[in-house]
Amino acid sequence: MPELPEVEVVRRGLAPRTVGRTVTGIELLDARIIRRQHGGIDRLRAALQEVTLTAVVRRGKFLWWRLADADGADTGEALMGHLGMSGQLRIATGDGTAFTPAAPSQGPASDPLRHRRLSLHLDDGARVDLIDQRLFGGLWTSALVEAPDGALAAMGSPDALLPTDAAHVARDLLDPAADLPAIARALRTRRSGVKTLLLNQQLVSGIGNIYADEALWTARTRFDTPGSALSQRRALAILRAAREVMERALEVGGTSFDALYVNVDGRSGYFARSLNAYGREGQPCPRCDRLLRRVIYQGRSSHFCPRCQRRTM
Known part of the structure; x- marks a missing residue:
């Protein structure tokens, strides 16, 4: 599943190609991709008719x-997207052809033809394709509300407004308004x-x-250490390490283990080459040479070093 760096790479790729453009049409190929949309495709078409994408x-x-009407006024709604497990937002050029990767990725690549579920057509002839092999992602509209703390809502936001459907989501660690000491205390x-x-x-x-x-x-902390066993200093160290x-x-385009995650141009990220623990079961720890282990913890794989990350209860 794409995580914060991968989604931010996509956001940065979309911004110069979509901001300022007007939506001229919606092409729906699979209604399951808009299952979160109240009123279905008719409501979505009405909300996006001749709107301009402003951020x-x-x-x-x-x-x-963010959406503005023909007079330039904010519509009071946002067009939300979530990539789910395998979603991609890809830009197709003005001649209708999609960008192709600079180098092929390995793994179960989504087929841009078979797995294209929805396209937004823009006034410059380009389109935004939502491609999703597993159909856990989607697009839908959501009314805007003000962030409780009154700060800029998120990365790229012009103000404190955010969609109702994202109001329950905590700020992330790349958000300048994130309060790390408060998050550490919550942990x-x-x-x-x-x-x-x-x-x-809902925490971070x-x-x-x-x-x-x-x-x-990085913070030398085992995955199952209770939050209540952390000192404030250790909790902050973990958050800073995550950031x-x-x-x-983000600097290298995120982490791609297969072609299910690519950016808007179809290119993979290269951070998998720099991972110290994740996916390296049985390999030497880069810090102490002890073999890294993988265990299943609450239904998820957890990779750790048994020497550097000892049990603390």
Whole structure:
């Protein structure tokens, strides 16, 4: 599943190609991709008729476009997107052909023809294709509300407004308005394992399995350490490690283990080459040479070093 760095790569790719463009049509190929849309395709078409995309915004793993009507006034709604497990937002050029990867990716690539579920047609002749092999993602509209803290809603936002359907999602660690000491204190009030807490999108958003394992390896903390056992200093160290590893992933386009995650041009990210723990079961720990282990913890794989990340209860 794309995590925060991968979704931010997509947002940055969409911004210069879609902001300022007017939606001229919607092509729906599979109604399941709009299952979250109240009123179905008719409501979606009405909400997007001749609207201009004024910003592309991201909080955690949620993306949305801000919308303006023909007079330039905000419509009061956002067009939300979530990539789910295998979703891609790809830009097709003005002649209707999709960009192709600079180099082929390995793995179960989504077929841009078979798995194209919806397309937004823009006034410059380009289109935005939502491609989703497993159909866990989607597009839908959501009314705007003000962020409770009054700060800019998220990355790329022009103001404090965010979609109602993203209002429950906590700020992420790349958000300048994120209060790391407050998040650390919240982690320390819970008895659940720290990895479970990092994956809780209501505490801190955008972190998934990959970056949780990498952050905990960096902070020398075992995945099942209770949040209540953390000092404030250790909790902050974990959050800062997560932020740092996601910033490094963002610099190289995110993490692609297969072609289910690519950017808007169809290119893969290369952070998989820099991972220290995730996916490296049986290989030497880069820090101490002890063989890394993988265990199933609450239904998820957790990769860790048994020497550097010892049990603390």
